[in-house]
Amino acid sequence: MDFVQGLRRALITLWVGGVLLIVAGPWALYRMGLGSLPVLPQAPQTLSSPQLQRDVWQRWGGQGEPELVVLDPVSYVMSAAGQNVPPPSTLFAWRVASAHTQAHLQGGGKLGWNLATSALTIWVTRHWTLEQLLSEVSRLDAANPAEPRSAPASPPDGRGTP
Numbered sequence: 001m002d003f004v005q006g007l008r009r010a011l012i013t014l015w016v017g018g019v020l021l022i023v024a025g026p027w028a029l030y031r032m033g034l035g036s037l038p039v040l041p042q043a044p045q046t047l048s049s050p051q052l053q054r055d056v057w058q059r060w061g062g063q064g065e066p067e068l069v070v071l072d073p074v075s076y077v078m079s080a081a082g083q084n085v086p087p088p089s090t091l092f093a094w095r096v097a098s099a100h101t102q103a104h105l106q107g108g109g110k111l112g113w114n115l116a117t118s119a120l121t122i123w124v125t126r127h128w129t130l131e132q133l134l135s136e137v138s139r140l141d142a143a144n145p146a147e148p149r150s151a152p153a154s155p156p157d158g159r160g161t162p
Contacts, residue, residue: 043127097124
């Protein structure tokens with residue numbers, strides 16, 4: 001095998017490995033984050049009224065017709081890397097995930113908390129309806145009146161921080 005052929009093979013291997021890391025890495029982190037939680041949240045069985053859901057949507061900065069954007073680990077990481085403003089439904093999923101992680105994560109430190117909350121944010125958008133999400137945020141807001149009832153100054157950036 002000559003030098004050029006060896007270099008070509010090495011570059012192709014490096015490229016394939018990089019693509020696999022970019023695609024598989026976020027999914028592995030997602031699984032690790034979910035695995036750190038002893039239990040996943042249950043979607044609310046009782047939904048808030050449509051008017052209350054719309055009020056929550058608007059109070060947290062949502063505009064127009066409420067819409068759920070389903071997240072996946074790769075797009076979540078890419079949007080964080082690009083520092084794109086997430087869709088409003090991500091704020092609600094993050095709020096639910098944050099409250100659940102705070103109540104259930106044992107240890108793990110800041111990195112573990114951020115990983116679990118980010119993974120759970122993705123999971124909630126994939127397993128709950130928008131109505132369930134808005135109803136749960138309404139319940140959380142009512143249970144924690146000291147917390148701000150408007151959109152955070154800066155939305156979650158994909159790294160688990162507001």
